[in-house]
Amino acid sequence: MKKHAAALPAWEKQIEFFHRSNRQIYRNPRLLAGTYVLTFLQLTALFLVPYCIFRAFDIGRASVLRMLCYQAFVTMVSSLFPLPGSAGAAETSFYSFFSSFFTPETIKSADLLWRVISYYLVLLVCAPFSKIGKKLEAERG
Template sequence: RFLSRIHIIKNYKDTAIKISRSLENFRNELGILQRNKTVLIKSSIINLFKLIIMYSIPFFAAKALHMDVTISQLPDFIGICSFVYMITAFVPIPGASGGSEGVYFMLFSPILGTIGTPTTMLIWRFITYYLGLIVGGLVFAVNKEINGSE
């Protein structure tokens, strides 16, 4: 109601209905997950592996460039990369352009140095952002169901 009074929300009733539906849908899905523990555990494990792989990209980029990193540094890379994603989540522009690169450079410079940081950053950014855009665009262009061509 406060947001409608300061003219941020134009139609309070419609917005309230949408929020109520979203919350009801969330409660229903949460109830389904709580009743089906195996699905919850499997999806949590799969998500954990996805995050570990995604956060390991700078480490493997450094390894691919024959930098002096060891497997014992992998947890450090995962932790630093998770901080990069956490910090850049607050940058309100698509892909956190500029902000993510700056944070990456600041956090990885002590480990990778002035030469290794920008080169691994190029690989990391391409894989995590641009590759998704390219693959998504190709899927969208080729998929007949999505683009409506018969």
């Protein structure tokens, strides 16, 4: 119980920061619109990864929209499991949803490649920005 009581001020500080940030973004319609556009582009790029892998394997033709929707379902299913990186759930849901697009010989490779691109590559690309953000935050005090 003492650990929880000690952690409470940190939680309250984070909630207050979130609340202030929300108010700030909603007061600035241009910033809000930009955030929506960037989030849309980010998710679209991430959801296009399975389609790009499918095309790279040169298996045939498939509907981009259908694959985007399937990837949205994979993301939703993966979000239901509170594991780091949705370990296991993401791969299983990808396999289940996309096995209708890929051949039995290529689905496992596609699953592995999708995970490397959509999770591990994102971690590697974003890590420097996280470090820069922490450095800037420390400088601001």
